Each structure stands twice: as structure tokens, then as C-alpha cells.
Amino acid sequence: MAGMKFGYKEFPLSQVDVFGRKKIYRPIIPVLIEYGGKKIGYEALLDSGADWNLFPAVLGEIIGIDIEKGKKLLFGGIGGGDFMAYFHEIALYVGGWPIKILCGFSADIPRKSNGVLGHFGFFDHFAVRLETSKQEVELKKI
Numbered sequence: 569m570a571g572m573k574f575g576y577k578e579f580p581l582s583q584v585d586v587f588g589r590k591k592i593y594r595p596i597i598p599v600l601i602e603y604g605g606k607k608i609g610y611e612a613l614l615d616s617g618a619d620w621n622l623f624p625a626v627l628g629e630i631i632g633i634d635i636e637k638g639k640k641l642l643f644g645g646i647g648g649g650d651f652m653a654y655f656h657e658i659a660l661y662v663g664g665w666p667i668k669i670l671c672g673f674s675a676d677i678p679r680k681s682n683g684v685l686g687h688f689g690f691f692d693h694f695a696v697r698l699e700t701s702k703q704e705v706e707l708k709k710i
Contacts, residue, residue, distance in 0.1 A: 571695075572663040574598075576703035577611070595698050595705045596682055600661035601671075606631040607661075611682055614696060614705060618686030621660075621671040622653055627683070628673040633658075635673050643674075651676035660690075665709055667693045 576593035584590055595614040600607050601623070608631050610623065622643075625635045638654030653672030660669050669689035677683060685691075697706040 571706050571708040574705040574707075576700075576705070593700075593703045594682075597662065597685075597705060597707075599685075601627060601631060602659040602661065602666075603628070603631045603633050603656065612685045613682040614690075614698065615684040615686055616691070616696075616698070618684045619688055620653070620655075620686045621669055621684065621689045622677060622686070623671060623673055623683035624677040624679045624681065625654075625673045625675040626679045628656065628658075628671075633673065635675070638673065641672065643672075662694070662707065669693075 574597045577596040578591050578593055580591050581589065596611050597614060598609060599612050600609050608627055610627060612623070628635050633656050635654045638656045640652055640654050642650055642652055644650050651674050653674040655670045655672045657668060658671050659666050660671070671689065693710065695708040695710055
């Protein structure tokens with residue numbers, strides 16, 4: 569199966585960073601989330617440091633998931649704060665390719681933020697090449 573390529577997404581910075589940049593680029597890709605026949609489009613960050621796929625609870629609610637009926641798992645992040653996520657099996661479409669994954673939904677993740685795609689449920693389905701110098705992501709289904 570041929571691979572897919574995505575460009576990184578540009579984000580302006582509120583101030584010039586320590587490297588003199590006024591903007592930053594992140595590996596964010598469009599996905600489609602499906603549950604019970606309902607779908608919603610979203611943009612998610614490919615995060616090689618994340619173990620799990622995590623999205624805002626409101627996305628799950630929009631497609632009919634009763635969030636708190638999922639398997640719960642407590643998370644801690646780099647900022648030190650803990651948050652609860654509830655895991656449900658969903659279909660995730662990437663470039664038209666559907667995969668069944670477990671995904672955590674949390675009310676502590678803001679709606680306008682990008683959820684993350686991590687090792688268990690994403691990187692284990694795709695060979696992922698992140699080429700920051702070209703601001704390019706390449707995915708191949710495995």
C-alpha cells in the first residue's frame with residue numbers, strides 16, 4: 569500500500585522564541601473519528617512521546633459516546649497536573665484508511681486544542697516518518 573504525505577501545520581508565536589522564530593510547525597494531520605455511525609473531522613498531533621490517543625471529551629459527545637462509561641485511566645503530564653481520560657473503541661480514518669483503536673476522551677483537554685495520536689493505537693498501525701527539516705509527515709499502513 570502506498571504511503572500518504574502531510575505537511576506540518578504552521579502556528580504563529582506570540583513572541584520571538586529563543587531560536588529567533590516567529591512561528592513554529594507541528595506534525596498535525598486531519599483525521600475522521602467515527603462511533604455508532606456518526607463521524608466528526610478533527611486535526612490531531614502526531615506525538616511520538618505519547619503512549620495513548622487522547623482527544624477532548626466534547627468530540628466524543630458530539631458523535632454519541634457516553635464518555636464516563638469508558639475505561640478510565642489517570643494521566644499526568646509535563647505540567648504536573650493530573651487528568652482523567654475515558655477510553656472507548658472508535659474507528660479512526662486517516663487518509664481514508666480506517667483503523668479500530670482505543671481512544672481516551674477527557675474533559676480536561678480543551679475543544680480547540682489538538683488531541684494527540686500516540687504509540688498504542690496509532691504508531692502501531694503505521695510506519696511514521698517525521699521529517700522536520702522538510703515539514704513533512706509520511707505514513708504507511710502496516
